[in-house]
Amino acid sequence: MDKKSTITAAMTKDVPCPFCGILCDDLVIENKNDKLKVIENGCPKAIALFQEELPETSAKIKGKDVPLDDAIDSACNILKNSHTPLIAGLGTDVSGMRSVMELADKTGAILDHMHGDALIRNTLVLQDLGWMMTTMAEIKNRADLIIMAGTDATNFPRFYERVIWNEQSMFKLKNDDREIVYIGNKLNTKSGVNPNGKRPTVLNCETEQIGEIISSLHALVSGAVLDVKEVAGVKIKTLQILAEKMKAAKYGVIVWAPGELDIPHAELTIQNFCETVKYLTRFTRFAGFSLGGNDGAMSAMGVCAWQSGYPLRVNFDKGYPDYDAHRYSTHNVLKKKEVDSLLWISSFNSDIHTPHASIPTIVLGKEDTKLNFKPEVFIPVSTPGIDHTGQIIRTDSVVSLPLKKVRQSPYSSVHSIIRQVIERM
Ligand code: SF4
Structure with a gap:
């Protein structure tokens, strides 16, 4: 892990905040040696999430630290051996979601967002x-x-x-x-x-x-x-x-x-x-x-709709998108054992409860993700709008905002990890 920052002090204006669906785009963020401070226009939620100091962590297999490559290989094997994976959570930006769509198509997965019931x-x-x-x-x-x-x-x-x-x-x-x-x-x-x-x-x-x-x-x-x-x-x-x-x-x-x-x-x-x-x-x-639209919900919904023609809760198992608002909910497919592996994605929020099911589970989460079980694979990912650039769709679905990178991160984006999984498959 690269602990050195190339940034010593910088002020970035007009920073969009990715932490709720209204995506305020006027924050002023100071970066001092990769410690962020919200100087203007942050609400308490934005201040807490921009300024939180995150622990260093590494990729894990069954709770043990491993090189990132091994974790990606292991995730790849789980998905290759799975008949119908569930790819859920979907807390990511537009490019992360585009790669999720490709992976779902390749693996015959079911897709649902962590706020699927609301959507x-x-x-x-x-x-x-x-x-x-x-x-x-x-x-x-x-x-x-x-x-x-x-x-x-x-x-x-x-x-x-x-x-x-x-x-x-x-x-x-x-x-x-x-x-x-x-x-x-x-x-x-x-x-x-x-x-x-x-x-x-x-x-x-x-x-x-x-x-x-x-x-x-x-x-x-x-x-x-x-x-x-x-x-x-x-x-x-x-x-x-x-x-x-x-x-x-x-x-x-x-x-x-x-x-x-x-x-x-x-x-x-x-x-x-x-x-x-x-x-x-x-x-x-x-x-x-x-x-x-919190946690990238509108981005997930929008990308799914424009790429598959259907909203979320869609199943690619039959080789074409099959939509069912109730049958393909995370809760339902886990309860009825309709899926045999789970890939859970949450790159904005570490407090979201990851479902614990008795199937091989891969978690792409923030470095401080708290889990009450040891998934087969855990890969820490960077946060869009803080650690890398990207795009995200606002709650009213009419604006897709360009996100800024305001600090260096040792972790890869969801998009990058999923691209590597796809390439190795
Ligand atoms: S969380 Fe971010 S987007 Fe939401 S109100 Fe606060 S500053 Fe604005």
Whole structure:
């Protein structure tokens, strides 16, 4: 391992942060002998992840340190002897995912992302009835009514600063011109108070009842009379006022985070958001916005879709891509023993729980990955956007951001390791 750094001190501006789906691209990072410091624009999550000092480690076979070459050979053998591997986690950038697609094609693997359950909630809606979505820039520049449905955006720490309370709106939309509404349970609504003190509207209900509230709003905007006093604990008068605001908005947005809608048949709630949006576009401009895409989820989904024609949870075992949103989930194929080896990839986040199954397992993970078992092969990999350049797709899927390298790393990228595996096969 090369312990020497070629960099002694450097400041890099406009650094994109790969640690959540909104990909802020304005960080200023100082590098002193490969110790990073976030100088400007880092949220606590970015500061922790850019500045963490990682232990040195080496590739391992069954927990024992080995040269990288041996670990790659061993990974290669496992995949060669496997009838149907599962390649999951998929926490990588666009080039990492492109190489995963090639490997899946060669090995007849099943693909799923670590946030597959969240991704699929949206995919089912998109497939079934379609949707009308917007972008971060459109919200920043135009949205005067923002309905946060089941999320307070806590997992996306600079969402309000970058998108909502942003004075640089292209059409001079003032903070006071925006109305924020929260629907859901135990949401932290502090960030929805505008810088001048204007408070958001809060409709408290259980997460499971958000669909009821939204479908009632859909009925009200379409002119129906609801002969009830309240819906899911919210007074009908409150819903009528909100329905009028939705019709009067110049540009309304319903924001949800599919990962936080962890309820049975969450896709039906999301479908309600999307159908309400579609109806409202008869009167005004309205759109949906999905907050997600952490751990390279949008990159994995995008690359899979443009290369195979299908979203994730696709199986290459038959020699062609076979998509099934439920059958090919990580949980399901491991439980039903439909796969006989696992390649798990997580290059952004070492806290993600790697599934422990009784099949040969290869882990491509950050050097501080904590495992409660000894996989057949562990290979430390570098992090896109810190240790190497790359591209990653933002939560709204319209922007693919170029990532920067801000320090030297002794580890190879996911793309490089998988390319070596493919070449040796
Ligand atoms: S909000 Fe997300 S993208 Fe922005 S700095 Fe924080 S972790 Fe990074």
